[in-house]
Amino acid sequence: MAIVGLGLIGGSVALDLKNKIPGVQIIGVDMNERHCQMALALKIVNEVKTIEQAVIDAELVILAIPVDALIKVLPIVLGLLEPGCTLMDMGSTKSLICDQVKYHPKRGQFVASHPMAGTENSGPGAAKEALFAGHTAVICEAQKSHPAHLAHVENLYDILKMRLVYMEAKEHDVHIAYISHLSHICSFVLANTILAKETDISTIFNLAGGGFESTVRLAKSSPEMWCPIFAQNKENILFAVESFREHLNMFYDALQSEDCSLSFELIRTANGIRKVWSQ
């Protein structure tokens, strides 16, 4: 197996595969030399190669790189692929990525996917076992992948103990704008608002309860990963932020006009989110 990108996601996949598949050989690829050395030192990968070398021997090539690099690298790697080898990505956006290889002669060897797991940390040092277990992986445009390659990827996600969901790329990007990308924007904006107000960081530390910690946790996420995601899913995200802004204004107006029954109702509606976990 070859893993391109030895950050949080690629590193965590490697750890699980080494634990679950006896004798598996994992070839790591990363432009960042320090990441390569760390991945070797942490025994996340067996060896490190260039992308051209890695692709020759691999049965499965996993692209776990930021989505701006992904749209450039994906068609190239697909072009290099030996017959029988499966290529998959793990990017957080899907439309632009699928479009990139829509007419590629080897499209059937590629499976577009998005494992819905992560932490606010990055790099091979952030890799952890069982990061994916119990979460969902989305496979997009499954009908465009050859059944054998699709089965290969389904089997991989089974090893990572992920639930599988299938949808079209456009559909994925709309839902994910609301359910994942908007959460990150809220967290970044919340952190910026608090940091602008509280010039003494110790005040925040002193008053930070569990609620603060959980809402600003995502604000630690790296701009290298998130700027390209926001750029690629721009239209959907702008709609989501506009809708958020309208709901925020409604809340603001209820507080300002001291309309307690309306603010009660707005909170009661928000409580409906409990249903997500009580299915």
Next chain:
Amino acid sequence: MAIVGLGLIGGSVALDLKNKIPGVQIIGVDMNERHCQMALALKIVNEVKTIEQAVIDAELVILAIPVDALIKVLPIVLGLLEPGCTLMDMGSTKSLICDQVKYHPKRGQFVASHPMAGTENSGPGAAKEALFAGHTAVICEAQKSHPAHLAHVENLYDILKMRLVYMEAKEHDVHIAYISHLSHICSFVLANTILAKETDISTIFNLAGGGFESTVRLAKSSPEMWCPIFAQNKENILFAVESFREHLNMFYDALQSEDCSLSFELIRTANGIRKVWSQ
């Protein structure tokens, strides 16, 4: 000890006190008969009494009720207090509460405080051990409490393993608007935005990663607790929401105009929140 309000906070205090102080007798008070029965069944309290009866025997009376009830109940209970008995509150707002007893002849027996801990659940069934350990408790207007009563409350928070911070009530309410109340509003608004878009709750469940869970967790919090907090800290909260709205607009504009260097910078600034935990 008498605990008025047998919800998450009052119940959790009782559990810790029973564990840490051998032989302590805890009298519970709650208007909700079902809460009283649950607290007895769960052995959170030794007995249940009316507030008038509870106050007679107690050395320490803890008010752990929503802040709208608190401003009404506090002056009455303070009036009922025997000499030598300490009264403390655990409300999330402090200015209005302190104002309520500013000229009360027994003001010295009261200690205004706010333990910065909680979960999104409520009621005696949500009570848990060590809820407070490692978090901060704020004591407000300490100079208005008699030193013996202040020491009594400081000792209680020491038993709960909380760090103590002292500030004026107005100062507390400003900071807490940004660090706690705004987080809750973001979470409620985020939940409402997502629920308005995603009519099929299973889509949210399927796509919910860890980031989604941590940002919307607070949206499960009860309106009975939060409406009165928002009403009592209205002015500070409106300022905080206005500032959040400005930072959100800045983010939106950066995305819309595809100003990648600005959005990178905004995320990099938000990453500064890491300093809170690396002090």
